[in-house]
Structure formats: structure tokens, C-alpha cells
Amino acid sequence: MKRSTNSRHRQKGMSSFGWIAVFGIFALLLVMFFKVFPMYYGNYQLKGALEDLAVDDRVDPKSKREIWTSLQKRLYINEVRSIKREHVKMERKDGKTTVTVDYEVRDNFIGPLFIGGHFVESTVIDR
Template sequence: MQHKQSGITLTSFAVVLAVVGFFIYIGMKLFPMYLEFYAVRSAMKGFAAEAGSAEMDPAEAKRSLFRRLDISNADNVKPEDVTFERTGTGVKMHVDYEVRRSLIANLDVVGKFDATQDLTTRGGQ
């Protein structure tokens, strides 16, 4: 009785390893971008929960938000990316920014992030 061996060859293993390595590399480039976005959203929610956040003037509100962003190490959000809009129930804070990371050689990956938070007179409730 003859037994036939089956399995993955060294070449196939190298190809699988290269593909898995490439996706891990992509993940290592994308994960910090999304982690920063969740830190931005968390800072916005924390600011909205602060008493009197809806009554602050926009410059003071930006300073307070950017203090939170500095603690979270969210460096890609610039002051011009943050806007405030008065609504009937309070103020709507809008953060719209872009993150560009080098991927391979002259290829970049771009993440466009957009978050909105209501600042009501009841402290973000």
C-alpha cells in the first residue's frame, strides 16, 4: 500500500506568510488612525458632559476640547477642523479631519473622519 503525502510546500508557505504579513502591516498602519478617531469621539463626549459646555464661546470651547485631545495624544485634529453650529436646543460641535499615512514607497493611505456631538444646556444629555 502506497501512502501519498500531502501538505503545503515551502513556496506555498512563503506566499501565505507574505500575504498574512502584508495584511498585518496594513493593520498596523490603519489601527492607530482609528484609535485616534475613537479618542477624538471620547474627548467630544467628555466635553459635552461638562457642565456649561453649550454656553461657552467657540474659542473657549475649542481650547477646552484641545486640552482633552492633547491628553489623548490626538495630533491630527487642527483647530480649523472643529466647528460649532447653534441649533434650537443648544450647540452642535463638528470635527471633520483627514489623516494621511505613508503605506509603501509613494503610496499613501488616507482616512477621512467625521464626528458630531450635541452640546445641550443640560450637559450633553
């Protein structure tokens, strides 16, 4: 009886393997955060650029070139580089222009694995 009580008092904390496992999980979560956060931040910047585009009176809603140029400038200022011209679709119907951006972002994760996201944002220019 005395022997088992004595061994319980000797156990004080995690073993080195336990600490390595905790550190590994923490490092994996940290790497995931630094890979995923820029994707969502870029999408947040795109939403802001589309909202600004919808209220900007200097942009002619009938001109696809002017809409793309204005959107491209806003994205360039905000360091969003993942959106290309082929991701942007513009439709004019009943005096309203709908600008839709449908794009995918991929980033290397670990080895042959990657992390990706698919985003679709749109705005209506009513002028």
C-alpha cells in the same frame, strides 16, 4: 499504477514557494492592521472627548475659543495629534451649540501608496 500511488505519498505539505506566499500575505495583513488601527483608535478617542465636552459644565457653550481649548486639551492628553483647528466647526442655533469635527487621516503604507480615512463626528451642547 504503483508509480502514481508512490508519488502521492511523497507529497507532504506546502512547497517553499507556498510558505513564502502565506508568510507574505500574513505580513501584509499585519502591516495593514498596524497602519489602520491608530486611525480608528484616534477617532474613538475623539468621540470620547466630544461626549465629555458636552457634559462639562465648566465650558461656556457660547465661547468658541473655550470649546476649542477644552477639546484640544482632551485630545492632547489622549495623544490625538491629527485634528487641527480648521477641522472643527461650531454652530450656535436655538440655544444649542453643535460641535462638528470633519477630518482626514493619511499614513504611508508601502512605497508611494498610502492608507487614509475620513471621519466626521459631532456633539450637541444643550445649555
